[in-house]
Amino acid sequence: MIIPIFSLLFLFLTTGEAQLVPGFYASTCPKAESTVREVLHKAMINETRSAASVMRLQFHDCFVNGCDGSLLLDDTPTMLGEKLALSNINSLRSFEVIDEIKTAVENICPGVVSCADVVVMAARDAVALSGGPDWEVRLGRKDSLTASQEDSDAIMPSPRANASALIDLFAKFNLSTEDLVALSGSHSIGKGRCFSITFRLYNQSGTGKPDPAIDPRYRMELDKLCPVGGDENVTGNLDATPILFDNQYFKDLVAGKGFLNSDETLYTFEETRKWVVKYSEDQGAFFDAFVKGMLKMGDLQSGRPGEVRTNCRVVNGPKTPMELVSDPWLAF
Numbered sequence: 137m138i139i140p141i142f143s144l145l146f147l148f149l150t151t152g153e154a155q156l157v158p159g160f161y162a163s164t165c166p167k168a169e170s171t172v173r174e175v176l177h178k179a180m181i182n183e184t185r186s187a188a189s190v191m192r193l194q195f196h197d198c199f200v201n202g203c204d205g206s207l208l209l210d211d212t213p214t215m216l217g218e219k220l221a222l223s224n225i226n227s228l229r230s231f232e233v234i235d236e237i238k239t240a241v242e243n244i245c246p247g248v249v250s251c252a253d254v255v256v257m258a259a260r261d262a263v264a265l266s267g268g269p270d271w272e273v274r275l276g277r278k279d280s281l282t283a284s285q286e287d288s289d290a291i292m293p294s295p296r297a298n299a300s301a302l303i304d305l306f307a308k309f310n311l312s313t314e315d316l317v318a319l320s321g322s323h324s325i326g327k328g329r330c331f332s333i334t335f336r337l338y339n340q341s342g343t344g345k346p347d348p349a350i351d352p353r354y355r356m357e358l359d360k361l362c363p364v365g366g367d368e369n370v371t372g373n374l375d376a377t378p379i380l381f382d383n384q385y386f387k388d389l390v391a392g393k394g395f396l397n398s399d400e401t402l403y404t405f406e407e408t409r410k411w412v413v414k415y416s417e418d419q420g421a422f423f424d425a426f427v428k429g430m431l432k433m434g435d436l437q438s439g440r441p442g443e444v445r446t447n448c449r450v451v452n453g454p455k456t457p458m459e460l461v462s463d464p465w466l467a468f
């Protein structure tokens with residue numbers, strides 16, 4: 137047993153590139169996946185929007201140094217985390233739902249299920265429980281030991297982004313134009329703030345005029361919701377059916393009723409339009425492409441060393457020799 141323990145320890149300390157597999161917890165924590173879904177379901181009964189908010193966390197976690205739970209770390213005196221980065225501050229929410237899920241899985245299998253995997257499972261469940269597709273996720277991620285506000289600021293796209301900038305950004309992560317359009321379909325659920333759209337209502341690209349791509353009647357509604365000088369924290373629906381995961385989002389884009397500039401631009405740009413039209417007409421094709429995109433995005437990894445955090449908000453403290461001996465990672 138000495139050799140396997142030694143090599144496991146060696147692996148644990150030197151590589152972060154985990155082999156992701158479906159059913160990773162089947163033997164170490166057989167109830168992990170059902171527990172995640174149960175707790176998320178309860179959270180959705182308390183607040184329907186938490187599905188959207190939790191699902192969004194996968195995107196904001198995975199794009200910044202891989203799906204490693206870095207997004208979940210609170211700031212410390214020596215580390216500016218990602219929660220207060222430009223795209224996240226006053227915007228990302230439902231971290232307490234992730235905490236509830238993590239507590240529930242810690243209660244049944246302490247120290248086994250990573251926070252990064254919790255995010256990926258919960259994002260999948262959020263879609264499935266909102267009427268969208270259900271799929272098997274690959275698991276076995278480790279949680280990062282650090283987070284970077286700077287990296288998040290440099291990477292995460294602005295709601296002002298146009299389709300060509302989004303195509304380039306997604307390509308950096310080996311995500312195709314089709315993946316970009318399908319994954320943007322996540323905006324089939326949830327809400328956005330006036331803060332994210334006032335520029336396009338009143339001063340698109342510095343023209344002093346609204347974005348001409350917005351349907352005039354829809355623009356009147358948005359103007360009422362988000363008047364000049366109004367409360368920019370007021371929220372509006374990202375599509376006409378904001379609690380149902382369906383292809384309404386794409387129908388809205390075709391009708392000029394996309395909420396965000398980054399949404400409507402997918403229809404106004406030639407290269408992305410064909411996918412928008414396709415998904416607006418074929419929900420099954422959207423669901424298939426969405427699942428493919430979520431799996432690809434879920435595979436992004438930094439290759440840095442990691443751990444299974446006990447509390448998703450903080451890295452584990454240094455281990456005592458006793459804790460090391462009883463570490464479940466060394467127990468097989």
Ligand code: HEM
Pocket residue numbers: 185188189190191192194195226227228229293294295296297302319320322323325326327328329330331332374396398
């Ligand atoms: C393509 C580039 C994307 C841009 C520019 C973008 C931008 C945004 C913005 C600006 C908001 C509203 C935030 C606010 O006003 O507070 C939002 C909400 C949301 N985003 Fe994205 N997003 C993108 C892609 C994605 C992807 C890939 C996913 C997930 C797979 C996602 C999931 C969501 C969800 C579910 C919400 C609603 C969250 C809630 O209601 O709390 N987004 N996004």
Ligand SMILES: *[C@@H]1O[C@H](CO)[C@@H](O)[C@H](O)[C@H]1NC(C)=O
Pocket residue numbers: 179182183232
């Ligand atoms: C219920 O939802 C509210 C937001 O509407 C949230 O602040 C609160 O933390 C949630 N409570 C539980 C127990 O999840």
Ligand SMILES: *[C@@H]1O[C@H](CO)[C@@H](O)[C@H](O)[C@H]1NC(C)=O
Pocket residue numbers: 297298299300301
């Ligand atoms: C898209 O946005 C990028 C970055 O803001 C800008 O440089 C580019 O000119 C825009 N492209 C088009 C076609 O509007």
Ligand SMILES: *[C@@H]1O[C@H](CO)[C@@H](O)[C@H](O)[C@H]1NC(C)=O
Pocket residue numbers: 308309310436
């Ligand atoms: C994208 O794919 C290339 C070639 O397969 C690979 O070298 C690169 O690491 C990938 N990039 C990301 C971000 O996964």
Ligand SMILES: *[C@@H]1O[C@H](CO)[C@@H](O)[C@H](O)[C@H]1NC(C)=O
Pocket residue numbers: 339341342343344
């Ligand atoms: C519109 O945006 C431009 C460029 O960002 C800025 O110079 C101008 O002052 C803005 N106009 C208004 C009315 O806010």
Ligand SMILES: *[C@@H]1O[C@H](CO)[C@@H](O)[C@H](O)[C@H]1NC(C)=O
Pocket residue numbers: 226331367368369
């Ligand atoms: C939105 O609310 C937050 C507090 O939740 C506040 O700090 C912020 O200044 C508000 N932002 C805007 C644009 O009104």
